[in-house]
Amino acid sequence: MTRKKRRLYFIGLGMLALGAATALVLTAISDSLLYFYSPSDLQERPVAEGQRFRLGGLVEEGSVQKDGETVRFVVTDLVHTVPVTYTGILPDLFRPGQGVVTEGRLTAGSGLFQADSVLAKHDENYMPPEVADALKKSGQWQHGADGAEAAADGMSGGGTSGQPGPTY
Amino acid sequence: MHRYANPTRFLRIANAILPWSTGIMILAFGVGLAYALVFSPPDYQQSETVRIMYVHVPSAWMGLFVYTAMAIASAVALIWRHPVADLAAQCSAPVGAAFTFICLVTGSLWGKPMWGTWWVWDARLTSMLILLFLYLGYMALAGAFDDRQRGAKAAAVLALVGWVNIPIIKFSVDWWNTLHQPASVNPMGESGIAIDTAMLIPLLTMALAFKAYYVTTLLLGMRREIAAAKVRTLRMAAVHGA
Numbered sequence: 001m002t003r004k005k006r007r008l009y010f011i012g013l014g015m016l017a018l019g020a021a022t023a024l025v026l027t028a029i030s031d032s033l034l035y036f037y038s039p040s041d042l043q044e045r046p047v048a049e050g051q052r053f054r055l056g057g058l059v060e061e062g063s064v065q066k067d068g069e070t071v072r073f074v075v076t077d078l079v080h081t082v083p084v085t086y087t088g089i090l091p092d093l094f095r096p097g098q099g100v101v102t103e104g105r106l107t108a109g110s111g112l113f114q115a116d117s118v119l120a121k122h123d124e125n126y127m128p129p130e131v132a133d134a135l136k137k138s139g140q141w142q143h144g145a146d147g148a149e150a151a152a153d154g155m156s157g158g159g160t161s162g163q164p165g166p167t168y
Numbered sequence: 169m170h171r172y173a174n175p176t177r178f179l180r181i182a183n184a185i186l187p188w189s190t191g192i193m194i195l196a197f198g199v200g201l202a203y204a205l206v207f208s209p210p211d212y213q214q215s216e217t218v219r220i221m222y223v224h225v226p227s228a229w230m231g232l233f234v235y236t237a238m239a240i241a242s243a244v245a246l247i248w249r250h251p252v253a254d255l256a257a258q259c260s261a262p263v264g265a266a267f268t269f270i271c272l273v274t275g276s277l278w279g280k281p282m283w284g285t286w287w288v289w290d291a292r293l294t295s296m297l298i299l300l301f302l303y304l305g306y307m308a309l310a311g312a313f314d315d316r317q318r319g320a321k322a323a324a325v326l327a328l329v330g331w332v333n334i335p336i337i338k339f340s341v342d343w344w345n346t347l348h349q350p351a352s353v354n355p356m357g358e359s360g361i362a363i364d365t366a367m368l369i370p371l372l373t374m375a376l377a378f379k380a381y382y383v384t385t386l387l388l389g390m391r392r393e394i395a396a397a398k399v400r401t402l403r404m405a406a407v408h409g410a
Contacts, residue, residue: 004248026336035288035290092281093214093283122213123349127211127364128210128366130209132212
């Protein structure tokens with residue numbers, strides 16, 4: 001074996017070993033790499049009451065109730081839902097059908113999520129207003145009941161296989 | 169492979185490519201910026217803020233692309249002891265670092281009005297910040313040795329090891345819940361192209377401009393380094409000859 005060949009195999013094997021090690025580490029710590037829990041994640045991995053975490057999902061259509069500074073809405077991943085209450089200024093992109101990531105605690109007993117921060121999550125769809133209007137008119141809009149599946153898919157990156165179960 | 173290891177041959181090829189890459193860069197930046205900043209439509213949700221995307225996305229792509237090019241050049245340099253490949257890797261690093269920095273800054277400027285925050289530690293943003301540190305670490309390591317060859321070797325190993333971060337950045341939005349949205353231009357994935365043609369064309373034009381900029385600065389940088397090496401050799405010869 002020439003020296004060049006030996007170096008080639010050495011580097012090739014080194015990269016393979018490194019890749020495998022990284023993959024194993026990432027798989028092992030996958031849970032802590034989630035930026036937020038979806039309502040279904042919460043079903044699978046219950047969080048202790050009073051513990052801070054982030055909850056993400058879509059703002060359920062028709063669930064937003066404003067009462068002065070306080071707003072109540074329901075976060076859904078189309079399988080499970082969690083009611084949220086928040087007092088403060090909402091980001092511009094906050095609207096029904098859109099993604100949000102909220103941070104706070106579950107209140108004892110009620111299953112109500114008390115958020116102290118709400119971030120809007122933008123999806124990957126980019127289009128001019130006219131196109132959005134045309135899509136809405138022709139009934140091909142992706143954010144309604146039909147397309148919400150895709151939107152929720154985009155919300156919950158990976159590893160959230162929601163099993164049917166009791167909702168909050 | 170060794171046909172291109174000869175710096176004289178490389179210079180001839182570089183000099184032939186440079187006018188073209190410069191021309192494409194100027195043309196694509198002219199057309200791309202005009203469309204990105206003026207003629208392309210506003211977004212239905214973000215309105216005019218969408219224009220940040222025309223700089224943010226191409227610089228993110230280039231951050232990953234340049235690092236991959238750097239890792240390949242480093243592997244070629246390590247395995248075949250190819251001097252021009254070493255130059256290519258070392259001249260790529262500052263350009264890639266600049267692209268990554270621009271990506272982080274523009275993303276932050278977009279995040280404040282859209283998400284409501286400048287920065288979050290989600291998987292995409294954090295892995296992109298690590299990429300910037302890898303570039304900076306590469307440059308620091310390459311310059312940390314008195315012996316250039318040893319510095320180049322150490323930095324090349326770092327470039328290869330750091331490459332594992334590239335697929336992590338790319339797929340972070342698919343593997344884990346992140347605040348960052350999934351890719352809008354993902355022809356292989358199930359989401360496909362989720363961006364309107366009126367926005368996609370200026371975006372791709374800007375991407376072409378960024379790529380032509382990289383080729384131009386890379387070739388200029390390598391030409392400069394080859395000239396510097398010649399000067400060093402002549403100086404040494406002069407000193408030892410005297």
